[in-house]
Amino acid sequence: MGFRERGIEIKTPDQIEKMRVAGLLTGETLELLRTSARAGISTGELDAIAEENIRSHGGIPSFKGYGHPPFPATICASVNDQVVHGIPGDRVLVDGDIISIDCGAIVDGWHGDAAITVAIGEVPAEVVELMRVTEESMWQGFAAARLGGRVSDISHAVESYVRSQGEYGILEDFTGHGIGTEMHQPPNVPNYGRPGRGPKLERGLALAIEPMVTLGGKDTEVEDDDWTIVTEDGSWAAHFEHTFTITPDGLWILTAIDGGKARLAELGAPYGGS
Ligand code: MG
Numbered sequence: 148m149g150f151r152e153r154g155i156e157i158k159t160p161d162q163i164e165k166m167r168v169a170g171l172l173t174g175e176t177l178e179l180l181r182t183s184a185r186a187g188i189s190t191g192e193l194d195a196i197a198e199e200n201i202r203s204h205g206g207i208p209s210f211k212g213y214g215h216p217p218f219p220a221t222i223c224a225s226v227n228d229q230v231v232h233g234i235p236g237d238r239v240l241v242d243g244d245i246i247s248i249d250c251g252a253i254v255d256g257w258h259g260d261a262a263i264t265v266a267i268g269e270v271p272a273e274v275v276e277l278m279r280v281t282e283e284s285m286w287q288g289f290a291a292a293r294l295g296g297r298v299s300d301i302s303h304a305v306e307s308y309v310r311s312q313g314e315y316g317i318l319e320d321f322t323g324h325g326i327g328t329e330m331h332q333p334p335n336v337p338n339y340g341r342p343g344r345g346p347k348l349e350r351g352l353a354l355a356i357e358p359m360v361t362l363g364g365k366d367t368e369v370e371d372d373d374w375t376i377v378t379e380d381g382s383w384a385a386h387f388e389h390t391f392t393i394t395p396d397g398l399w400i401l402t403a404i405d406g407g408k409a410r411l412a413e414l415g416a417p418y419g420g421s
């Protein structure tokens with residue numbers, strides 16, 4: 148492992164294999180939460196499920212104790228107009244809610260980071276569409292990434308897709324990021340911008356891509372708990388995230404259970420996992 152321009156951490160193939168272990172545990176924990184999220188369960192109960200699953204598989208929840216004030220939980224649980232960084236607790240999910248769940252795990256010193264938004268029961272069609280557009284924009288971002296390209300190729304693909312689908316807000320205050328021995332590393336990966344800029348996409352780079360999209364504007368506020376980010380206009384928001392890397396063969400979505408193989412095939416993007 149070395150550090151190149153602007154503190155970007157370049158991993159060896161063996162280290163990427165270790166990141167896959169952390170990524171898989173993160174992805175499997177989110178799948179468990181997807182099937183657990185239903186009307187009547189509290190966000191605190193979801194958090195307990197996540198922590199138990201991560202620790203019982205030899206991982207450490209990376210969010211717990213992160214930042215200032217220290218984040219108190221294993222997952223971020225953000226409901227409806229909460230976009231990201233919601234603190235799990237007594238709030239009980241009801242039919243018609245959507246919940247964005249962000250989760251990170253450390254295994255053997257390496258990080259995985261991923262997020263999903265889940266509908267609880269029936270939600271309006273425009274909310275289903277918001278979730279679809281947000282998730283698809285992330286995949287469009289992956290599909291735009293290739294060795295020798297630039298970080299903002301991803302940003303441009305995410306934004307272009309969202310804009311092509313209708314009137315949505317794309318958060319600018321929060322971005323994707325490099326990841327490896329720390330959860331948040333350079334470079335930032337904005338969800339908007341012109342292509343062909345920023346650091347070069349090279350072998351051994353690992354990035355988390357995480358579009359945050361709203362049914363209204365892009366502006367946000369922080370709640371009194373100093374963590375929870377809500378939309379300023381009260382519009383609902385979705386958030387999807389995966390950690391990925393690029394090998395000489397193609398893309399490897401480290402936090403996807405199948406490494407991204409199926410979805411990448413649909414997009415005509417090469418799969419580069421082992
Ligand atoms: Mg995350």
Ligand code: MG
Nearest residue numbers: 260355357388
């Ligand atoms: Mg992240």
